[in-house]
Amino acid sequence: MSDCTSCDENTDETATAAAAGYRGLRKISLLQDVSSVLAQGLELREAMPAMFRQGTDATGLQRGLLTILNRETGALMVAEKEDGPGAPHDVVAQVGEGLLGRIAALPGRFG
Secondary structure, X not given: OOOOHHHHHHHHHHHHHXXXXXXXXXXXXXXXXXXXXXXXXXXXXXXXXXXXHHHHHHHOOOOEEEEEXXXXXXXEEEEEEOOOOOOOEEEEEEOOOHHHHHHHOOOOOOO
């Protein structure tokens, strides 16, 4: 055992930094995987199940939400994937409507 408390603090800081770096690497890897699916030229609707599956594999989460803004119409297309094997289902809203629409309307969100 060491009597050096600063050594223990440095070990904790190093472990925290390593964990943060690992999480960052996982996020980058997931973005690369999703980009690969989109680069296949599939329609977005066809690509969504694979994107949700990759997100589930990478994070262990069983639910997901994908929000896409149509800049021309101001419509938000929201695809939600819940537990189980079913396909994602869609909700369409306008910017400013509902919780997600209000978030999308915040300055700088989709600028």
